[in-house]
Amino acid sequence: MAACRKSEILIVEDVNDIREMLCEFFMTHDFRCSGAENGKRAMELFAEKKFSLIFLNYELPDTNGYELYKMIRENNKTVPIIFHTPHYKAMRNKIKNDRKVGFIDKPTLLTTLYDTAMKLLNN
Numbered sequence: 001m002a003a004c005r006k007s008e009i010l011i012v013e014d015v016n017d018i019r020e021m022l023c024e025f026f027m028t029h030d031f032r033c034s035g036a037e038n039g040k041r042a043m044e045l046f047a048e049k050k051f052s053l054i055f056l057n058y059e060l061p062d063t064n065g066y067e068l069y070k071m072i073r074e075n076n077k078t079v080p081i082i083f084h085t086p087h088y089k090a091m092r093n094k095i096k097n098d099r100k101v102g103f104i105d106k107p108t109l110l111t112t113l114y115d116t117a118m119k120l121l122n123n
Helices: 016-027 039-048 065-075 088-094 110-121
Strands: 008-012 032-036 053-056 081-084 101-104
Touching: 008 016, 008 039, 016 032, 016 110, 032 039, 039 065, 053 065, 053 110, 065 081, 065 088, 081 110, 088 101, 101 110
Parallel strands: 008 032, 008 053, 053 081, 081 101
Antiparallel strands: none
């Protein structure tokens, strides 16, 4: 797991408090973190940096997580993506063959987010 330390992650979450809390949590585990409040900002950051992992909320002000996932996959087929959303069951049905995707219900424990992130990063 130490190989994943200092990995850069992107948190795409429109609720500021949740986005900040997730970034703070992952930074305490030696990750670098960038946050985006909407799909437009997420794609700007995605173009600027190489992320090791992306967390996506489904409901965003300017798009939805599935549309953003498709845009990301057009440019990068391998970056792990975790959908952190109460709509995870619908997302799982839409995305069946991508082994670099995880799904987590919202709300969830931070340890569950961390464990899922580590599993995807180590695959």
